[in-house]
Amino acid sequence: MIRTDKLVFEYIRRDEEGNVEGITRAVDDVNIDVRPGQFIAVLGHNGSGKSTLAKHFNALLYPTDGEVIVDGMNTRDSEKIWDIRQEAGMIFQNPDNQIIGQVVEEDVGFGPENMGVPTEEIWERVDESLRAVNMLDFRKSSPNHLSGGQKQRVSIAGVIAMHPKCIIMDEPTAMLDPNGRKDVIRAARALNSVEGITVILITHYMEEVIYADKVFVMDKGHVEMQGTPKEIFSQVDKLKELRLGVPQVTLLAHELKKSGLPLPDGILTKEEFVEELKKLKR
């Protein structure tokens, strides 16, 4: 679905007079292969290059070196750029700064309008998209009167209405409260499992990635770790080094293990944790 090949992205820093101060390598030799239907999580602390990477997936940024292939299309191919952006939708961090319409349904229709979808079909797409994120009741509302989580779900609907094969979510929950966070993640998981849309979730909330098929951990523009959530969260100390944490249950199990209880690494849910403790008791 999305493949990067030795992807490098550099940008030039300039001082106030416009002189070149230096060159920063924000993404450094990244090779990623995302297959259709996967739920992918990208973890990394602020400034690790994960957002820059994400913006390459739908041709908002172009590689300095290397290649990004989206569904067989190279993002360098300027004729394919709109097809790429339609197939790989993007959700950003700030819920206020990505809603264009002044009424929920008009915002959801914005993408299809740009693509030149016939009017009748736009309405069908808006209906189904708002239903998919459970926001149909708010279709006539003004976005200014919605909560952060609701706004993000409207943004997701706006992307779904473009019928993408893949959705890239760039820290969609960073500015939300716990309830909004839950709703957005639930919507993302439903899209992935029900509609079969590939989801790439960029986040630094550990709890949000435990259901991912695969996790990439970024640091200084590199992919530092990759694997299943279990494999990743088994390495508590390494994650801490990368300015990240682990879910609380995982941390508790890790601490207990250090104190001598023979627990396995990478326990992700409290159910798992209780099961393991039960085994120990016997």
Add this chain to the structure above:
Amino acid sequence: MSIILDHVNYIYDEDTAMAHAALTDVNIKIDAGEFIGLIGHTGSGKSTLIQHMNGLVKPTSGTVYFDGKDISDPEFDRKALRAKVGLVFQYPEHQLFETDCFKDVCFGPKNLGLSQKEVELRAYEALKQVGFDDDYFYQSPFDLSGGQKRRVAIAGVLAMKPEILILDEPTAGLDPKGREDILGLIKKLHDEVGITIILVSHSMDDVADYVGRIIVMNKGKVVFDDVPKEVFRHRQELESIGLAAPQVTYVMQELKASGFDVDIDVTTLDEAKNEILRVFSK
């Protein structure tokens, strides 16, 4: 230092069709040296409440007393109050405006009409208190990372030498390490500098490890006001207002339900660890 809110009510947009109660009969007493967590989901009234404490918002009815004096008394020196009750807003880095960090931190003390020497002394001290590196003092705040900017913004309030510091979601948008750093910093300010702290959050996990008292708000009312253990006992009520007890509490509950003889009043990771170890060492 003490703040007393006596039967405080606040109505938004009074006299209009949109009038609604933001605070209803709030009675709170805050004493010197406390470390308080103020919890509630978005729209619960917690932001309105803290703005009452430094006189930014006047109650529709009821009285706010600072050190026994009514702060809406025309004789009362509100400028002095705002210096003593420091309020750090959500995303405080969005208020930075000066050309360098040091100047920005000087803004508060300068407004107090102090001598240039005193202003600079306080700014220096405040920046040191938040662990800000000397090298960055004369850098533009806009070139810093998110976590560093936030430190500068907090220093900007600290430089007024507040006796009480209120922080609205100080960790919002930061990565796990950044969150930990800021919370550690706040704890240090409480323990070492002796500042009274009110930490506003919507996450119990953030506050459980630190605070000695939790005030829970819902729909403009104070629902609980007690030590953490007591508050977390009301798990069902908390959930019904869109909040949750810390994750470890749920783990312990699950263990208890599976026949482990653990104390379910545990709220922090360390306590949970010790409790489980205790059960297993029997």
Add this chain to the structure above:
Amino acid sequence: MLRDITLGQYYRTESIIHKLDPRVKIVGTFVFLVAIFMVNNAIGYAIAGLFLAMNIKLSNVPVRFIFRGMRSIFLLLMISVLFNLFLTPGDPMFTVWKIKVTKEGLKLAAKMAVRLVFLITGSSLMTLTTTPNNLTDGLESILKPLKLVHVPVHEISMMMSIALRFIPILLEETDKIMKAQMARCADFESGSIINRAKNMVPLLVPLFISAFRRAMDLAMAMEARCYRGGEGRTKMKPLVYHKEDKVAYVVLVLFLIICVAVGRMKF
């Protein structure tokens, strides 16, 4: 809350006026404005008033809500009334202290007041019954002929609609930054004008930075959603005239004819 300012605000309800094509409402408002400046006798104003009242009734917008918007222009209204009242030469009716009030002045003041009230009420009725998006769509469509002379009509209307969406957000942000600086003992209220202007810096710098950040974010979000200008764009809500709209046009023409015919008669 600042989110709910009345200026250009849309009042959500169901009504025949709400359903009308925005182009009809824009043309209608224009016709109404022309009419109230053409008539110059009491009957003419009565007709215009009646027409306005009928529209308000049909719009289902509470009268109270419409007149709330009046508060802001009350001062302007008073000033123009007083000016006309006291400064028009002519037949003196009575004198207040040293100032003569003339018959002509009274007439002119009344006329000004009625015109202003009608003007504001009429145009706010348009904004109250039309979503801003609809309104910009309507404008875009009405101004379409200007495209021939290379006026970027689509871009202008897109800019207007984005501005309308962000005004409440930026107002709220202003409030927030102001409070945050006040928490640092900033003073926005006292001092000389120069000092006060200087004191606005801590408010304006963060506000501009935030506005730019939002603009960049929004531009990127629009690009990500395949926005590339007006070319090849379809509409979710294309403007199509229905039967009611045609009827409304006929009513408007009739209204204008009656106003001109009756309103300019000399008795």
